[in-house]
Amino acid sequence: MIDVKNLEKSFEGHQVLKGISEHISKGEKVAIIGPSGSGKSTFLRCLNLLEEPTGGTITFEGVDITDPKNDINKLRARMGMVFQQFNLFPHMTVKQNITLAPVKLKLMTKSQADKKARELLERVGLPDKANAYPKQLSGGQQQRIAIARALAMNPDVMLFDEPTSALDPEMVGEVLEIMKELADEGMTMVVVTHEMGFARSVATRVLFMDGGVIAEQNDPETFFTHPQNPRLKEFLSKVL
Amino acid sequence: MNFTQLYEQFSALEDPGFWQQSYMNFYRAWFEGNRWQQYLEGLCTTVLVTILALCIGVVLGIVVAVIRTGHDQQRKGRHNPILAVLNLICKVYVTVIRGTPMMVQLLIMGFVVFKSSRNFTLVGALSLGINSGAYVAEIIRGGLMSLDPGQAEAGRSLGLGYLDTMRHIVVPQAFKAILPALGNEFITLLKDTSLISVVAGKEIVYFAQAIVSRTYEAMWPYLITAAMYLILVLIFTWLQGKLERRLRASDRR
Numbered sequence: 001m002i003d004v005k006n007l008e009k010s011f012e013g014h015q016v017l018k019g020i021s022e023h024i025s026k027g028e029k030v031a032i033i034g035p036s037g038s039g040k041s042t043f044l045r046c047l048n049l050l051e052e053p054t055g056g057t058i059t060f061e062g063v064d065i066t067d068p069k070n071d072i073n074k075l076r077a078r079m080g081m082v083f084q085q086f087n088l089f090p091h092m093t094v095k096q097n098i099t100l101a102p103v104k105l106k107l108m109t110k111s112q113a114d115k116k117a118r119e120l121l122e123r124v125g126l127p128d129k130a131n132a133y134p135k136q137l138s139g140g141q142q143q144r145i146a147i148a149r150a151l152a153m154n155p156d157v158m159l160f161d162e163p164t165s166a167l168d169p170e171m172v173g174e175v176l177e178i179m180k181e182l183a184d185e186g187m188t189m190v191v192v193t194h195e196m197g198f199a200r201s202v203a204t205r206v207l208f209m210d211g212g213v214i215a216e217q218n219d220p221e222t223f224f225t226h227p228q229n230p231r232l233k234e235f236l237s238k239v240l
Numbered sequence: 241m242n243f244t245q246l247y248e249q250f251s252a253l254e255d256p257g258f259w260q261q262s263y264m265n266f267y268r269a270w271f272e273g274n275r276w277q278q279y280l281e282g283l284c285t286t287v288l289v290t291i292l293a294l295c296i297g298v299v300l301g302i303v304v305a306v307i308r309t310g311h312d313q314q315r316k317g318r319h320n321p322i323l324a325v326l327n328l329i330c331k332v333y334v335t336v337i338r339g340t341p342m343m344v345q346l347l348i349m350g351f352v353v354f355k356s357s358r359n360f361t362l363v364g365a366l367s368l369g370i371n372s373g374a375y376v377a378e379i380i381r382g383g384l385m386s387l388d389p390g391q392a393e394a395g396r397s398l399g400l401g402y403l404d405t406m407r408h409i410v411v412p413q414a415f416k417a418i419l420p421a422l423g424n425e426f427i428t429l430l431k432d433t434s435l436i437s438v439v440a441g442k443e444i445v446y447f448a449q450a451i452v453s454r455t456y457e458a459m460w461p462y463l464i465t466a467a468m469y470l471i472l473v474l475i476f477t478w479l480q481g482k483l484e485r486r487l488r489a490s491d492r493r
Contacts, residue, residue: 048397050393050396050397073396073399073400073401074399075399076396076397076398076399077398077399078399079397080397081394081397081398083390083393083394085388085390087388087390087391087393087394088394089391089394089395089409089413090413091412091413091416100398100400100408100409101395101398101399101400104400104404104408105399105400133489146394149398150397150398153398153399
């Protein structure tokens with residue numbers, strides 16, 4: 001589904017990603033962990049071109065998204081993204097947040113989108129918040145809305161950029177619960193996270209990034225019980 | 241007893257006191273020969289020029305701001321040469337307008353560029369609009385840049401294009417943020433209309449000066465002028481406050 005070849009990204013001379021090649025198949029739930037500054041968020045943001053790679057190619061469903069000739073907006077519409085800071089639109093109600101893109105991109109009519117929004121709000125457990133503004137909601141509720149907003153586009157893959165890092169500890173659970181349900185339904189997911197428990201129980205594969213490369217990857221069981229890379233061993237000993 | 245009778249009564253006095261003299265000066269500045277009509281005519285021109293200049297300024301400002309931010313936010317490897325030229329023009333425009341005094345711009349527009357035009361008021365409105373556009377552009381650009389980039393990223397990640405993201409997500413929020421600065425600029429613009437008298441634009445100051453040259457008494461005509469501007473600004477500030485409260489609806493917790 002997503003095929004990454006020799007991905008490189010530099011910020012003004014500082015190389016953050018040093019040639020990453022990775023394949024993510026349909027239905028996989030890939031967790032990416034690693035110390036801060038290791039490039040894991042940059043890697044994720046490259047996948048939908050929020051960061052422009054400086055080298056290498058990314059192919060999504062057979063289309064090279066790094067080729068400027070391809071319409072990135074069409075491709076992004078099929079990739080949902082959830083941000084650390086939620087990034088809900090504060091000047092719109094919850095319902096407007098969810099229905100904006102599907103309606104503007106003419107994927108749904110207004111009434112279809114409203115219906116979809118109601119279903120999604122039901123699904124994330126906030127059916128009564130349709131007309132609330134984001135600032136009236138808690139962080140956990142906002143992040144659940146952000147997930148609903150991404151799902152409204154019926155994406156083929158969901159990208160999560162540290163979705164629980166900006167939340168109060170007591171709200172982490174409710175967001176992870178939604179993500180777990182999503183995983184159980186078969187959604188392809190790429191999750192940058194610090195939640196080791198989540199990575200272990202939900203992911204089908206865990207990647208460890210360090211210094212701009214994928215230093216180690218494995219199925220979650222082996223990954224956490226028999227780490228090989230010394231940096232990973234050290235990292236796990238600190239966070240577990 | 242009406243104003244005229246009172247005036248005639250005071251004029252007959254051999255040695256009028258301070259207040260009586262003041263009243264007579266005021267009478268000459270306001271009532272005599274129905275001069276108040278001239279102030280009101282000037283006031284209408286001022287309002288008209290302000291509205292015209294405002295429209296020109298806002299349109300110019302938006303165009304320049306969109307071109308400049310659009311140019312700065314292009315995807316790498318996708319530089320549009322037309323946009324680069326437009327951006328350069330916008331930069332020169334903003335630099336020249338901000339770097340020269342309003343008065344000098346008016347003089348150049350009135351006596352050089354539109355030397356043969358007799359429509360002084362329109363020339364004045366055009367100059368003010370062009371001037372205001374540069375400031376409005378910078379205010380808008382500041383507002384667009386001050387917004388959390390995550391907002392635009394969220395819009396783009398949903399598949400919305402650059403213009404849709406601007407229109408539905410960035411601009412509405414930026415507008416709320418820049419409203420105080422924009423209001424400030426509009427008040428400056430409103431007051432700067434007084435300068436168009438130098439190119440014979442017939443607004444309040446133009447008439448006030450004419451009246452001074454008739455009555456040889458400057459205090460009242462200029463105080464009246466000041467009061468009129470003050471009232472206009474107060475009305476505008478009140479409207480702006482109303483708008484700001486309305487836009488704050490989504491801030492309620």
